[in-house]
Amino acid sequence: MEGKKVAKTKSCAVLPFVTFIVGFVGALVLGWWGFPKVLYSEKAQPIRFSHKIHVEDQGMDCEQCHSFREDGSYAGLPTTEQCAECHSEVMGEDPEEQKFVEEYVNQNREVGWLVYQKQPDNVYFSHIAHQDFECSECHLDVADTDTPPVFYENKLSGYSKNTMKMWQCERCHAQNGASNACYICHK
Amino acid sequence: MHIKEFKVKWGMVIDLDKCTGCGACMVACQAENNIAPVTDGSNKLRTLTWMLIYELSNGKDFPEHDIAYLPRPCMQCGKPSCSTVCPVVATTKDEEGGIVSQIYPRCIGCRYCMAACPYHARYFNWFDPVWPEGMEKTLNISTSVRPRGVVEKCTFCHHRFAAAKEKARAEGRDPMKLEEGEYIPACVEACPTGAIVFGDLNNPEHKVAKLARSKYAFRLLERLGTEPQVYYLSRREWVRRQADNYLENEKTKGE
Numbered sequence: 001m002e003g004k005k006v007a008k009t010k011s012c013a014v015l016p017f018v019t020f021i022v023g024f025v026g027a028l029v030l031g032w033w034g035f036p037k038v039l040y041s042e043k044a045q046p047i048r049f050s051h052k053i054h055v056e057d058q059g060m061d062c063e064q065c066h067s068f069r070e071d072g073s074y075a076g077l078p079t080t081e082q083c084a085e086c087h088s089e090v091m092g093e094d095p096e097e098q099k100f101v102e103e104y105v106n107q108n109r110e111v112g113w114l115v116y117q118k119q120p121d122n123v124y125f126s127h128i129a130h131q132d133f134e135c136s137e138c139h140l141d142v143a144d145t146d147t148p149p150v151f152y153e154n155k156l157s158g159y160s161k162n163t164m165k166m167w168q169c170e171r172c173h174a175q176n177g178a179s180n181a182c183y184i185c186h187k
Numbered sequence: 188m189h190i191k192e193f194k195v196k197w198g199m200v201i202d203l204d205k206c207t208g209c210g211a212c213m214v215a216c217q218a219e220n221n222i223a224p225v226t227d228g229s230n231k232l233r234t235l236t237w238m239l240i241y242e243l244s245n246g247k248d249f250p251e252h253d254i255a256y257l258p259r260p261c262m263q264c265g266k267p268s269c270s271t272v273c274p275v276v277a278t279t280k281d282e283e284g285g286i287v288s289q290i291y292p293r294c295i296g297c298r299y300c301m302a303a304c305p306y307h308a309r310y311f312n313w314f315d316p317v318w319p320e321g322m323e324k325t326l327n328i329s330t331s332v333r334p335r336g337v338v339e340k341c342t343f344c345h346h347r348f349a350a351a352k353e354k355a356r357a358e359g360r361d362p363m364k365l366e367e368g369e370y371i372p373a374c375v376e377a378c379p380t381g382a383i384v385f386g387d388l389n390n391p392e393h394k395v396a397k398l399a400r401s402k403y404a405f406r407l408l409e410r411l412g413t414e415p416q417v418y419y420l421s422r423r424e425w426v427r428r429q430a431d432n433y434l435e436n437e438k439t440k441g442e
Contacts, residue, residue, distance in 0.1 A: 068357060070357070071350070071353065071354045071357065072350075072353035072354045072355070072356050072357030072358075073350070073353055120292075121331045121332070122290070122291060122292055122331040124346070124349055126349065126352070126353055126356075128353050128356045128357055129352075129353070129356060129362075179281075179282065179283065181279070181281040181282035181283070181288070182279050182281065182282070182288040182290050183282045183286060183288040183342075183345055184282060186288065186290050187329065187330060187331055187345065187346050187349070
């Protein structure tokens with residue numbers, strides 16, 4: 001009688017523990033894996049652009065396509081016209097390049113590139129004020145990728161998962177002694 | 188209240204004797220700052236005028252009758268009453284240059300700032316802005332549009348300040364030491380009579396700093412102690428007298 005009672009309390013102590021672990025792990029999986037799956041839709045760029053071919057094989061610099069304008073503003077992504085300076089006709093064997101020339105260059109259309117760091121309309125960012133930093137400190141390091149990274153679009157806000165958050169801007173400004181006044185970054 | 192001192196203090200001097208009341212500054216402001224076309228100008232709930240021209244009259248009959256026009260942007264006060272009452276820190280005076288900021292996504296639309304501002308320089312969006320089809324192409328990408336439910340005001344075309352700093356950086360110059368005229372708001376650029384002058388009030392070389400010290404210079408409701416960064420000029424005593432609440436026996440400031 002006595003022994004039976006002890007065994008019963010033992011199993012009673014194990015069961016809640018196991019339930020807790022299962023629930024805890026389950027919650028972690030749901031939060032870290034499941035929820036982002038639901039929240040973000042995965043999108044691919046309209047053209048599978050290879051930075052690797054341009055940077056490594058052709059020896060181009062970032063600035064050749066991503067350049068400043070004369071007034072100090074940043075031109076960002078190159079236009080189809082700029083790309084067509086080389087790609088007016090198909091140069092290689094890549095079917096994606098052929099697609100680009102046929103669908104965009106020949107039809108004089110701009111590519112709807114998905115911008116990983118696109119900021120909301122009320123944010124002002126000056127690239128020239130940050131030109132001493134490496135691009136990859138804020139941007140995804142795409143220089144040696146053959147396929148552009150997956151674009152995770154937040155289904156609720158429509159913004160990219162990689163878009164820098166305000167606290168990240170503020171932290172870096174504070175650490176570097178730059179002003180954190182509202183109008184430094186807002187418009 | 189603690190006043191932040193800035194090395195650069197952007198300011199405006201408006202010569203009321205030169206102003207003809209043409210309204211070019213108002214139009215330039217609306218176009219520059221993405222203020223949606225007014226559906227009904229007589230409905231004051233629907234008008235947003237960051238820059239507004241008031242008509243002043245000396246109140247006398249014909250041969251002595253005289254009028255003046257007074258353009259009123261945001262005064263960018265040295266001691267802004269709007270920012271101290273904001274419960275969510277959506278409006279501050281913390282940036283070098285002394286322009287009072289207004290962050291629309293942060294604004295909760297309580298309108299305390301509108302009640303606090305003695306110059307009626309703030310406006311509330313009672314409605315979502317609507318651009319008639321095709322007119323959305325006139326939107327300025329440098330300024331954000333505001334939704335229903337937030338307060339907005341003149342920013343001294345702050346985006347032009349940002350652009351001027353970028354240009355200075357591109358040319359290898361110090362962005363905080365802009366030349367006179369490198370950064371001017373749209374209203375200043377549009378004024379056909381040159382009544383509005385813009386520059387750094389702290390830089391004795393700038394025209395605004397000299398004009399602000401003129402004996403004809405005054406500010407609106409100066410004795411409230413808001414320290415506006417917008418000055419007015421008029422040689423006419425009756426115009427200067429309307430800028431503040433003078434007692435009958437008090438002498439008008441200036442001259």
